[in-house]
Amino acid sequence: MRHIISLQLENESGALSRVAGLFSARGFNIESLTVAPTNDETLSRMTIVSIGDDDIVEQIVKQLNKLIDVVKVTDLTATEHIERELSLIKIAINNESQSRIETQFDQFDAKIIDVSEEVYTVELAGKSQKINDFINAFNTDEILEVSRTGVTGVCQK
Amino acid sequence: MKLNGAQILIDCLKNEGVKHIFGYPGGAVLHIYDALDACTAIDHILVRHEQGAVHAADGYARTSGKCGVALVTSGPGLTNAVTGIATAFTDSIPMVIISGQVSSAVIGNDAFQEVDAVGITRSCVKHNFLVKSADDVAQTVKKAFYIATTGRPGPVLIDITKDATIAKIEYEGYPETISMRSYQPEIQVDEEQVAKAIAIIETAKKPIIYSGGGSVIGNASKALITLTQNTGFPITQTLMGLGAYPATDKQSLGMLGMHGTYESNMAMHDSDCIIAVGARFDDRITGNLEKFCPYAKIIHIDIDPSSVGKVVGVDVSIIGQVNDVLQVLIKGLETKKLPNIDTWWKQINDWRLVDSMAYKTKQGVIKPQTVIETLYEVTGGNAIVTSDVGQHQMWAAQYYPFDKPRRWINSGGLGTMGFGLPAAMGAKIAKPELDVACVTGDGSIQMMLQELSTMLQYDTPVKIINLNNGYLGMVRQWQEFFYDKRYSMSYMDALPDFVKLAESYGHIGIKVEKEADLKPALIEAFKQKNRTVFLDILIDPSENVFPMIPAGAGHHEMLLAGRDDMASTNDEGLNLV
Ligand SMILES: Cc1cc2nc3c(=O)[nH]c(=O)nc-3n(C[C@H](O)[C@H](O)[C@H](O)COP(=O)(O)OP(=O)(O)OC[C@H]3O[C@@H](n4cnc5c(N)ncnc54)[C@H](O)[C@@H]3O)c2cc1C
Ligand SMILES: Cc1ncc(C[n+]2csc(CCOP(=O)(O)OP(=O)(O)O)c2C)c(N)n1
Numbered sequence A: 001m002r003h004i005i006s007l008q009l010e011n012e013s014g015a016l017s018r019v020a021g022l023f024s025a026r027g028f029n030i031e032s033l034t035v036a037p038t039n040d041e042t043l044s045r046m047t048i049v050s051i052g053d054d055d056i057v058e059q060i061v062k063q064l065n066k067l068i069d070v071v072k073v074t075d076l077t078a079t080e081h082i083e084r085e086l087s088l089i090k091i092a093i094n095n096e097s098q099s100r101i102e103t104q105f106d107q108f109d110a111k112i113i114d115v116s117e118e119v120y121t122v123e124l125a126g127k128s129q130k131i132n133d134f135i136n137a138f139n140t141d142e143i144l145e146v147s148r149t150g151v152t153g154v155c156q157k
Numbered sequence B: 001m002k003l004n005g006a007q008i009l010i011d012c013l014k015n016e017g018v019k020h021i022f023g024y025p026g027g028a029v030l031h032i033y034d035a036l037d038a039c040t041a042i043d044h045i046l047v048r049h050e051q052g053a054v055h056a057a058d059g060y061a062r063t064s065g066k067c068g069v070a071l072v073t074s075g076p077g078l079t080n081a082v083t084g085i086a087t088a089f090t091d092s093i094p095m096v097i098i099s100g101q102v103s104s105a106v107i108g109n110d111a112f113q114e115v116d117a118v119g120i121t122r123s124c125v126k127h128n129f130l131v132k133s134a135d136d137v138a139q140t141v142k143k144a145f146y147i148a149t150t151g152r153p154g155p156v157l158i159d160i161t162k163d164a165t166i167a168k169i170e171y172e173g174y175p176e177t178i179s180m181r182s183y184q185p186e187i188q189v190d191e192e193q194v195a196k197a198i199a200i201i202e203t204a205k206k207p208i209i210y211s212g213g214g215s216v217i218g219n220a221s222k223a224l225i226t227l228t229q230n231t232g233f234p235i236t237q238t239l240m241g242l243g244a245y246p247a248t249d250k251q252s253l254g255m256l257g258m259h260g261t262y263e264s265n266m267a268m269h270d271s272d273c274i275i276a277v278g279a280r281f282d283d284r285i286t287g288n289l290e291k292f293c294p295y296a297k298i299i300h301i302d303i304d305p306s307s308v309g310k311v312v313g314v315d316v317s318i319i320g321q322v323n324d325v326l327q328v329l330i331k332g333l334e335t336k337k338l339p340n341i342d343t344w345w346k347q348i349n350d351w352r353l354v355d356s357m358a359y360k361t362k363q364g365v366i367k368p369q370t371v372i373e374t375l376y377e378v379t380g381g382n383a384i385v386t387s388d389v390g391q392h393q394m395w396a397a398q399y400y401p402f403d404k405p406r407r408w409i410n411s412g413g414l415g416t417m418g419f420g421l422p423a424a425m426g427a428k429i430a431k432p433e434l435d436v437a438c439v440t441g442d443g444s445i446q447m448m449l450q451e452l453s454t455m456l457q458y459d460t461p462v463k464i465i466n467l468n469n470g471y472l473g474m475v476r477q478w479q480e481f482f483y484d485k486r487y488s489m490s491y492m493d494a495l496p497d498f499v500k501l502a503e504s505y506g507h508i509g510i511k512v513e514k515e516a517d518l519k520p521a522l523i524e525a526f527k528q529k530n531r532t533v534f535l536d537i538l539i540d541p542s543e544n545v546f547p548m549i550p551a552g553a554g555h556h557e558m559l560l561a562g563r564d565d566m567a568s569t570n571d572e573g574l575n576l577v
Helices: A015-025 A054-066 A098-108 A128-136 B005-015 B027-037 B050-064 B076-090 B117-124 B134-149 B162-166 B191-202 B213-217 B221-231 B262-270 B322-334 B342-353 B368-378 B391-399 B420-430 B451-457 B473-482 B498-504 B515-527
Strands: A002-010 A032-037 A043-051 A070-075 A081-092 A111-115 A119-126 A143-148 A152-155 B002-004 B020-023 B043-046 B068-072 B095-101 B127-131 B155-161 B168-170 B207-211 B235-237 B252-255 B273-277 B297-302 B316-319 B384-387 B436-441 B463-468 B508-512 B533-538
Touching (some): A002 A015, A002 A054, A015 A032, A015 A043, A015 A054, A015 B117, A043 A152, A054 A070, A081 A128, A098 A128, A119 A128, A128 A143, B005 B134, B005 B162, B027 B095, B050 B068, B050 B076, B050 B095, B050 B420, B050 B451, B068 B076, B076 B117, B076 B155, B095 B134, B095 B162, B117 B127, B117 B155, B127 B134, B134 B155, B134 B162, B155 B162, B191 B273, B191 B297, B191 B316, B191 B322, B207 B221, B213 B221, B221 B322, B252 B262, B252 B391, B297 B322, B368 B391, B368 B436, B384 B420, B391 B436, B391 B463, B391 B473, B420 B451, B463 B498, B463 B515, B498 B508, B508 B515
Parallel strands (some): B020 B043, B068 B095, B095 B155, B127 B155, B207 B235, B235 B252, B273 B297, B297 B316, B384 B436, B436 B463, B463 B533, B508 B533
Antiparallel strands (some): A002 A043, A002 A070, A032 A043, A081 A119, A081 A143, A111 A119, B002 B168
16 A cells, blocks of 8 residues: 655754665665755655555554654554645647647646747646646657656645 | 863763773774873773674673673774674664764765765664764764663764864763653553553463563563563573573573474464563564464563564554563552463473483584583583574573573674674673683684684683584584585685684683593683683584474474484575575
């Protein structure tokens, strides 16, 4: 099952590599990982998406809690939560495809942020599935480049 | 007071109560060595190899219960120390390792003797720090000792740059207290969990206490004895737990696991209630997980939540210091009616009749088991015994019944050959009043032999019991059993003359070739209170360690001595190593 694990950790050099190292050393899988400081600049927030059965996720949470720099670990998927991901996607266009493609943009609420002769760059935020769906709405040769941030999330309460 | 970072470091160590440091100098730590020279409160032991420094600090920690301290230089000094650090980490030993680092200005430039110490050690320390400023030294040392010694203990590395040791700053003294929002090792015992455990215990018909290294590390021997004696339950102990409960007591079934006793393993297999105390269900214990303890409800007491449910699912977990949990449990059980387990004991006593530790003596050869039994006799069971890794380690664990904790010092989790000798040196420094024996093999001893020189310099008399079989015996045993006797690279050709070798290091060497000479040689060795004696004992080269649960088998499928027909496994089993 897919789990979104949210961590607060000391904003110290090396903290990121401790988390990443833990995942590789113990063979846990990481689908995505995002990290940035919070409003308290001594703290970072890290959001990790991992796929594993309950036993593995239980170990992941326990092992993360053991890291000295980690202040708090929450498995967001176990609670009511909101998740979002941001993506920048470059899409090839030509006269023939333009209107079809723009309709898709409207449907998904994608924002065009850069335009050149044959390429649109759009920004799309939302649940990961929405971004997947968006990408799948085009022919593969139309998608020139995809850059996704990975999921970040918060508890609803 | 204005001090440089190195002087601050030494002052901090002094205030932390450090009395001994094991180390080896080099460019990056010269300021630290200079400051150490001016400090009379701390003795420094100059080892001959950094791995030896860490093992010695480890042996010191295991025997004394205090935090071990090692000091090494940057680059090769640190990389040499890594095996020692990993050894301490797997066995949860409190230790602070200080390593020098190149100056902060050149970090990342591939400077002379630069390695990424924090990166290299990350996965084998409890925590590590890179200190780049003298201002951070005192706080970091305080944190390092706090982290190393609390919760589930472990090694903590402080990597300190050369410029941080040189810079002079205003020093305000060693911090008295420390608190970290991200690390809170104090745990309140959850009484509800204890109540659940008691409910299981009350209805048990075949209970067993399975105690591990946590009972030693957590100094919980007394509470463990009380629990065991109040309940009347049988107790089995892991390799790391030996001594926490007296092995010579009638409720003790001996060690369990791969080379444990028949009665321990059968009792685990048939039990309906296992009380695991500071033990982590290692694969040497469980064997084939599918066959592990099929009937038991498991109660798991451990300080580390990640130990719980990692290998086997448990019914009740109680997180906390062994000692704290056992106190609550003992109290809770006082008012309860405990189950009558006479039938269970009868069954166990029947298993005992199998006499799984029996071995056949042979005219003209010295059996390793006899050596250990004689060692026990000659030392009155009171020695600290360290060991290396291999068959000799198992024989020492099996045939020297330990009645006290912190008397049996060995590398269990990592199984580091080379551990025994430096650990013995550390143990002798921690407990000079006790006899220290290092049980080793012809392979292992050659991994840290150079420390014989340190032992002369610092006058740490140890008795080295070399069970010389001319083989990497444990490897040979597996090849005999599981690789159709293809002895690939397990024979030790061109062994040195250990007697002359010991003598060349200024120690006494004695060769024992006949059983009749064994006891007199051991007596003579231990009579030499102030000398290190190397006993090179030629043992039966074909002897194997029994009983044995072959890899992949269950507890009830043990191999017993003299029944080689059962020696088999399959590829799936061999995956388990
Ligand atoms: C050649 C060889 C053969 C071996 N064969 C065997 C064998 O036959 N039988 C055997 O038993 N072992 C054997 N071992 C050792 C084995 O590899 C493991 O090291 C050992 O079984 C682990 O012991 P343990 O479960 O007591 O755990 P330890 O490694 O001692 O771990 C201690 C546990 O207690 C917890 N703990 C620590 N401090 C506290 C505290 N204060 N309060 C509460 N909990 C605490 C820790 O979190 C941890 O879970 C062998 C090793 C070698 C090298
Ligand atoms: C550093 C290291 N390398 C390799 C091993 C694998 N190993 C385990 S036991 C053993 C043989 C040990 O031989 P010896 O010290 O002579 O002891 P014996 O088994 O003969 O008693 C080996 C090679 C190890 N445990 N540690």
